[in-house]
Amino acid sequence: MKAEYLNPFLHAAKSVIETMAHLPVRVKALSLKENKTTYGVITGIIGLASETITGTMVISFSEPCILQIVANMTGEPGKTRIDAEVVDAVGELTNMISGGAKNQLAKMKMKFDLSLPTTIVGKNIAIGYRANTPIIVIPFMTASGEFVVEANLALRA
Amino acid sequence: MWYIVFIESKKNLLLQYLFIPDRTMPSKNLKKILFVEPSKVIQKKLALSVANESFEFRAVKNADQALVEIIRWHPDILISSIEVGNISGFDLCLIIRMMPDFAGMPIILFSSSDPQNTSRKAEDVGADYYVQKDEKGIASLNRIITDILHGPQASVQSSYEKRPIRTVLLVDDSVTMRKIIRNILIGIGITRVLEANDGMEGLQLIKTEAIDLVISDWSMPRMNGLEMIKKIRTNSQFDTIPIVMVTAEVEEEIEKAMHLGVDDYLRKPFNLLDMKKMIAKFTECATEQ
Numbered sequence: 001m002k003a004e005y006l007n008p009f010l011h012a013a014k015s016v017i018e019t020m021a022h023l024p025v026r027v028k029a030l031s032l033k034e035n036k037t038t039y040g041v042i043t044g045i046i047g048l049a050s051e052t053i054t055g056t057m058v059i060s061f062s063e064p065c066i067l068q069i070v071a072n073m074t075g076e077p078g079k080t081r082i083d084a085e086v087v088d089a090v091g092e093l094t095n096m097i098s099g100g101a102k103n104q105l106a107k108m109k110m111k112f113d114l115s116l117p118t119t120i121v122g123k124n125i126a127i128g129y130r131a132n133t134p135i136i137v138i139p140f141m142t143a144s145g146e147f148v149v150e151a152n153l154a155l156r157a
Numbered sequence: 158m159w160y161i162v163f164i165e166s167k168k169n170l171l172l173q174y175l176f177i178p179d180r181t182m183p184s185k186n187l188k189k190i191l192f193v194e195p196s197k198v199i200q201k202k203l204a205l206s207v208a209n210e211s212f213e214f215r216a217v218k219n220a221d222q223a224l225v226e227i228i229r230w231h232p233d234i235l236i237s238s239i240e241v242g243n244i245s246g247f248d249l250c251l252i253i254r255m256m257p258d259f260a261g262m263p264i265i266l267f268s269s270s271d272p273q274n275t276s277r278k279a280e281d282v283g284a285d286y287y288v289q290k291d292e293k294g295i296a297s298l299n300r301i302i303t304d305i306l307h308g309p310q311a312s313v314q315s316s317y318e319k320r321p322i323r324t325v326l327l328v329d330d331s332v333t334m335r336k337i338i339r340n341i342l343i344g345i346g347i348t349r350v351l352e353a354n355d356g357m358e359g360l361q362l363i364k365t366e367a368i369d370l371v372i373s374d375w376s377m378p379r380m381n382g383l384e385m386i387k388k389i390r391t392n393s394q395f396d397t398i399p400i401v402m403v404t405a406e407v408e409e410e411i412e413k414a415m416h417l418g419v420d421d422y423l424r425k426p427f428n429l430l431d432m433k434k435m436i437a438k439f440t441e442c443a444t445e446q
Contacts, residue, residue, distance in 0.1 A: 015426060016425075019427065019428050020337070020428075070333070073337055074333060074336045074337055075337075075340050085332055088333050092333050092334055095425075096425045099404075099405025099406060099425065100405065102407050103408060103424075106407045106408075
């Protein structure tokens, strides 16, 4: 898969977390996902499609990471567990990241349609990734733990 | 206005006079002008340039001192350099625009930086005028002050009657986003923040409450932000309420929305300063209604 599709999502993820949660983010080395289940305790999913590409973008957070992000975003004391507000925040973050990426892609004259974000709560929950298409995992490190962006994109038949 | 204080010593009657500004009886006729400028030389130049028997001047070196003087002395006009230490003239301007009692104060910013970028930024932060920090710019101050004091639309009297934003309507389906924006608004002194979960609830509140500014998301269930804004704008009673759209939509789409009655927009993600700047713009706008 071409990096030009991937980079806008990486930049958007970094920029959204750093801007909204004031949490410095470091990108780690990319890898291929071997299983097809959620990485973290809470996961946002967005479907995307252009004339040539179709697939899914996933953003999944470890618990300490998302709790810190939500505390920083709202300026309120940290929560101790995932609740409805954290689910809402992940939906909003996923929306902002895909919106940011879509904006970048539009500037590169690539038009994508995005679905509304879906949020899954729970670790190791199966996701309906596309068959025979690599899932690229981009891990991000913060001072409060890790989150990953996963891209499962394929050329349209 | 000044008065003289005599200090009596026990050993001998020592007359000293100290000039202490009279804070209890503010002068009715003299217009008070506050300069914020670190250089004494330029302070003097400014005073000479606008010297006039109907003006009273004070000069301070930085924005911190300026804020103290604004609160204590209530100047009629502020003339500030942009380069004034830790808090810049831009930030000072933003802060003043958020102070309910002083938000309408005429502000003139001046700087020696590139005029094109700086003047744009000065406008963005809510300055009324921008002048270059050179002989010509300083010489133009006299005319600007006359415009402010006697101009048909900019008398000091009417500026002080301007009403800052008191009630903001926040329309967003995300509880988190509402909380983030509400906390920023409260942080800058806007305590009355009404919240709606979608366009339908937003419209209802517009009809029943006196709203000074609407901040709305775009993508929402039941009625999205754009549909709500179209409905607000078709009602002549509400067509002057400033509306800001806060959205993650692509810029191209937002530009289209601007034609439908959105006054300005903020793209998500945004930071504290982005939001503050946006509100500062509309404190001016809202108060002109």
